Amino acid sequence: MASAARDIKPNQDELSTHVSRSLSLSTSPIASFHSPPSSHGGMAHAASSTRAPKLLKPFATEDIKILLLENVNQTGRDILLKQGYQVEYLKSSLPEDELIEKIRDVHVIGIRSKTKLTERVLKEARNLIVIGCFCIGTNQVDLQYAANHGMAVFNSPFSNSRSVAELVVAEIIALARQLCDRSSEMHNGTWNKVSNKCWEVRGKTLGIVGYGHIGSQLSVLADAMGMTVIYYDVVNLMAMGTSRQVPTLEALLREADFVTLHVPELPETKNMIGPEQFSQMKRGSYLINASRGSVVDIPALIQAMREGTIAGAALDVYPNEPAGNGDYFNNELNSWGADLRSLKNLILTPHIGGSTEEAQSAIGIEVAEALVRYVNEGVTIGAVNMPEVNLRSLTMEEPNHGRVIYIHQNIPGVLRRVNEILGDHNVDKQMTDSRGDVAYLMADISDVNASNIKELYEKLESLPCMSFMPLEYRVIRQSKKQVELTVNLFNQLES
Ligand SMILES: NC(=O)c1ccc[n+]([C@@H]2O[C@H](COP(=O)([O-])OP(=O)(O)OC[C@H]3O[C@@H](n4cnc5c(N)ncnc54)[C@H](O)[C@@H]3O)[C@@H](O)[C@H]2O)c1
DSSP states (O other), X not given: OOOOOOOOOOOHHHHHHHHHHHHHTOOSHHHHHHOOSOTTSHHHHHHXXXXXXXXXXXXXXXXXXXXXXXXXXXXXXXXXXXXXXXXXXXXXXXXXXXXHHHHTTOSEEEEOSSOOBOHHHHXXXXXXXXXEESSSOOTXXXXXXXXXXXXXXXXXXXXXXXXXXXXXXXXXXXXXXXXXXXXXXXXXXXXXXXXXXOOOOTTOEEEEEOOSHHHHHHHHHHHHTTOEEXXXXXXXXXXXXXXXXXXXXXXXXXXXXXXXXXXXXXXXXXXXXXXXXXXXXOTTEEEEEOSOGGGBOXXXXXXXXXXXXXXXXXXXXXXXXXXXXXXXXXXXXXXTHHHHHTOTTEEEOOSOTTOSHHHHHHHHHHHHHHHHHHHHHXXXXXXXXXXXXXXXXXXXXXXXXXXXXXXXXXXXXXXXXXXXXXXXXXXXXXXXXXXXXXXXXEEEEESOOHXXXXXXXXXXXXXXXXXXXXXXXXXXXXXXHXXXXXXXXXXXXXO
16 A cells, blocks of 8 residues: 655755756747747746645655566656656566556656557556656657546657758758768768868858747857858748848749758648659759758659759658568658669658757657656646646645646536635635647646645546546546545645
8 A cells, every 4th residue: 555645845956957957948930939938927937936845746756667678768857767666677668468557557658759659558547647658759649548547648749850951051052062972982982072062051041931949049050150041931920130031932932042940740741742842842952951841842852853953852751660670661662762862962851850869868858857847746738649737836835736738639518617616715826728629627726734625525526527636636546446545645635
């Protein structure tokens, strides 16, 4: 049986380091325009507060069990260990049956891209409250099943933006100087000293399509190299440095010497660069795609390069990519593979844009901090399958305050009934939001004692919830073990 929950005095230095690091991750103009920290206070408020925030502990810290698979970066492991959680760390993923055995027991799981958290696996995860994907993608997780069962999912979509931007800078210069062709000629013993059609990048125009996290980073770097930067985006965005937004893709293609793509994979971006767009590009210009493989019509690119419209290209992403390393980049995978490989001044890289030590380390920090914030305070900022909800932290000067997290089905009447229950107490602050079928309520209540907590728990339990944390104690699921745990907590509090 788990031991009783209790308040743990937070380490103020540690907490503020976490908060400031979290803030520094949002570097994109997109982030500040579209994903501000909660207007109800949120991280920004916590950072500026001089009062010590109180860490809400649903269990005794040492009772939180975390399973980390697939060699999650040391940075992430360290953050979780420092919290005092029980962390089991494995270098590899697990076969499904072993995964099911292990997941039954844990509150938190950290994975990368190889572990498939399907409905079959998650059904067995009776204690699981949160999943950390220590990577960019989340399609290895059944997000809807997780949301419907009160399990938040976090990932790290932007920690590798700088790495991608730097790769593109390298490619701009390498294409302009035909660097990769010269290098492979030398590897084959050929000395071929040429300057014909080799250029400096200073004074040339870079056209960035998609001015988000990566596009805007790249803009700054290209500006510093003396390039003229123009960009096209479906959203009006503030220009970095001396760059300039252009109104249409065509305007960008007609003006740019280098065109680089940084848009998401969407129906509208599929084959965004095809025969028509190649015909609009300047003769002798270059194309770089480190976004998603579906964005470029590859046979049209092959044609444009053979005709000399395009003087070179760099591809990091492909319509079909192999699942693992090996000699799989062949015609079976993509029918045009051999034609593509035969082209001159074409840089092909195996989706390594974001693959750096720095990016892995940043991913470890970002995801682990999101997990800690969720476990300790119920904050869902950055969750991919739940509404993003946050409130100003409770402080140590508020001893009889508590936080209710109530995850429920987004159906008419539930919130009214929850508020009728909470209404017996002084609700200091409250925020609720919904995403599809799932709604998330966070409420801070003052002047509550242990018997109030028990009463609230019992009343809330009778509502159609997916999961909730009454005050500082979290009932994860209505499993027998959890109910026993909760009852035990209340007994101890009352004695
Ligand atoms: N090669 C790699 O290893 C690697 C690593 C990370 C990200 N990526 C990919 O890079 C791309 C960009 O990532 P990001 O983090 O900068 O994304 P982001 O969401 O920060 O920015 C994308 C930008 O594209 C804009 N956009 C959307 N649709 C558009 C359209 N039809 N026309 C013009 N602009 C459009 C958006 O408004 C946004 O400003 C994504 O496809 C991502 O998957 C690749």
